[in-house]
Amino acid sequence: MDHRSEVLLIGGRAGVGKTTVGWEVSARLRTAPVAHCVVEGDFMAQAHPAPEADPHRRELAARNLAAIWSNYAELGYRRLVYTNTVSVLAENEGMFRRAMGADVRIVRVLLTASDATTGERLTGRERGSELAQELKNSAFKARLLDERAPADTVRVATDGRSVVDIAHEVVRATGWLTGAGAAG
Template structure:
């Protein structure tokens, strides 16, 4: 397979993107499917934002291009990428510039209720960011619900095991097909 492919796992804070992304990786590893994983939040995590770029898009793209270039040089063609808004249509150009114009994109939006995400965030955010994360999570849930492309696969995470969710996410790619 020469065409690069990327599985974008998006969703609000507290929905389980990172956890599901790592479980997807475990499933792929067990099936001996070559792939790389990038936690997209870390691609642009700097302060202050460089060159007046409040969304840090420029540094994110530079880092993604560099990291993916290293993976591609070693022969990898599949990427699992987790980031809240990566599933939005406008993100496609970022992946085309970083991975090549022929990149095949799979979008999965993880969803959960406000109560579920609030419970998860309270268990995870032990510092000063809890209130900000909770408010941002509600805002991003509405934004994503309204703006994801129609071909995005939506996967509910409420009251489900991470293994069950990852199974559904991997199925959206066809990466585990045999024959």
């Protein structure tokens, strides 16, 4: 049996459903039962003021992930579900290798959705002053992710699909529910 750590990275533009799908993936894994942890990557560096381009923001996220993962690993966990917009990009791989070990198995899933779908979702979610900026950033990140996601990234469309159906496809990409993949 392979005892190395594994991480499922769920990335995608704002409004694509990363957090919702991440929690549904967790529900499927709990039912199996497959031991795992869930981390919402957007919260790993929520410190202000810190401009998005601030290099300390990325370092803060890496340090926080390493601290959290060490606690999980000490208790015997070896699988992590991690949601964050750009987590699937190759330049973020080092953060997971430093936190979880150089031989961590990385599964990348990029959730996709049309501008219309994400616009509808964001309009329903954003109640404050940041909707216009969120829509603009979402479109920008969609292009960036489409262009720069590594070739091994599994792309899963979310338009017009139930979260249960999407999560089923995402879990299938991990192999965690098949044979030895379902063990602890």
